[in-house]
Amino acid sequence: MTLTELKYVLAVAREKHFGRAAEACFVSQPTLSVAIKKLEEELGVSLFERGGGGELGITPAGERVAEQAAHIFELVDGIKDLAAQAKDDLQGPLKLGAIYTIAPYLLPELIPQLHERAPKMPLLLEENYTRVLTEKLKKGELDAMIIATPVEDPSILSLPLYEEPFVVAIPADHPWKKKKSLESSELENESMLLLGSGHCFRDQVLQVCPALNRSAQGGLQKTLESSSLETIRHMVASGMGTTVLPCTATRLHSTSDNLLAYRPFTKPAPARVVSLAWRKSFPRPRAIEAIRQAILAAGLPCVEKIRPGKR
């Protein structure tokens, strides 16, 4: 049984005439004769009664088959409608991930921007480590992610979006408050608070100031395993030490903010590149583009947008 055959049955049932039905289907009359005969043989019942000169009769079976066929074509049209809707990349939920050190600062700005550009694309958000996000992305549990490390995987595409300079966070009463900017080497002998391993930002900070690795033994560096940048910021405010933050993390103003000061690094300031990444096979390019646009429009302060150069 084929949809074409059913279409022909409907036409003949409607026209009660093979010739006219053929015309309506834009095929020749023998085409209908053959197709309907084939279907009748498959079903084992005759659907029409061909009686020489008189009217073409429809058997009760033919009547019922035609009726059912009409329902089938309703569903077929349903598939077409459904596909036409789904054709819109900006329709349907999108699963977006972001690393812990970006999500709390970017998402509040990103979401309204994205909602404006794609109101029919609800977001399913997840914060996690780069490693976990990458795995979920590959498994299809995420559609896109925002990360701060280059992607190696060949099945994943990415686009750098902006560069985020690092800054030093100090307690308000710290002697460095008098300085305009700091050299990374100056951090060596400070009591630095760092995120736990797994956070890429930790690695990036250590790359900027390798001496901190050594100072770990001396007790000057303190790794806070299950913590977040916000927690560390509060600890700095309370005078427990200093830390390095991505500049976007300096924006939130909690009540303890007057206990904190930020100082930039001297140029060229260390920084990280934030990228948007997605599966190479993800079939909604316009959804990716919408996220990119939304991030660029998010109005993050103190970042340098990366526009032209791709990859």
Place this chain on the structure above:
Amino acid sequence: MTLTELKYVLAVAREKHFGRAAEACFVSQPTLSVAIKKLEEELGVSLFERGGGGELGITPAGERVAEQAAHIFELVDGIKDLAAQAKDDLQGPLKLGAIYTIAPYLLPELIPQLHERAPKMPLLLEENYTRVLTEKLKKGELDAMIIATPVEDPSILSLPLYEEPFVVAIPADHPWKKKKSLESSELENESMLLLGSGHCFRDQVLQVCPALNRSAQGGLQKTLESSSLETIRHMVASGMGTTVLPCTATRLHSTSDNLLAYRPFTKPAPARVVSLAWRKSFPRPRAIEAIRQAILAAGLPCVEKIRPGKR
């Protein structure tokens, strides 16, 4: 869009793997690749996300299409079921006609017999003149008819079922009551009651006794235009005259029956042949056969069954 393509979509959605899906469909893997690609292009959306080594992903569109496709196949199976049911010739209503001079005597016997043989075949019955029945049969408003004249029309098939001798009906006090049998020529000078023109039985009686045509002028013959055999029988009982009846019409016993007597013709008695007729194109031969069997089993008295010779 074809049902085959939808079948493939369902298989891939189910197996989440082109190779296994192909196996399940008993086709090669490239067949699926090509078919699904074709459907994706027609619909303008990708249904699956092929990602090299990892899991095969289904897009939201693919999910919805597969769901709808499943519904379509339910309906397709519905058509098959429906056809399987309809395959039974003895299923579904049958429109049966019979002429006025047969219906009241045959149908009461026929219906229970037929119901026994084809309980799922309800009858739509109609009494009418041969001419009208024939027209309706050709138009499809009837499926079969029981008549007493040979069929000329090439689009109609018929089968003689039984031969029905004629008998003479006389009032109980008629002098002929003493006779064992009658010659048709003896009717010439009797006051005969006849059915109106249009009834084939009238013509058949006139054929048996052409002299009655002449006696019409002499007032001995009386044609009762809008009447029936039953009415005529009552008139005979009341003494208005005599008449000729098909022997099956002598069976009903109304309260006036003791006022009536029947006398056969001398052999060879005039008779008529009752046939079953249907459109050559009518597609339920077993329904026809069931009617034939039911009529032969109907246990009509005084008739001679015609079995072997067809046509």
Place this chain on the structure above:
DNA sequence: TAAGCGTCATAGAAAATATCTATGAAAATT
């Protein structure tokens, strides 16, 4: 009642389509 017409069926050729085998590309795995 034969000729013409309308209608559907059949046959064989042509066209379109579906399927196959073989092979390639890409990413995951060893």
Place this chain on the structure above:
DNA sequence: AATTTTCATAGATATTTTCTATGACGCTTA
């Protein structure tokens, strides 16, 4: 890096659909 898995592509082949031409059959008409 080599191997394996998985899907895509290409070209050949098989199948199916469709077409043109023609036939059969019954109706209509002269």
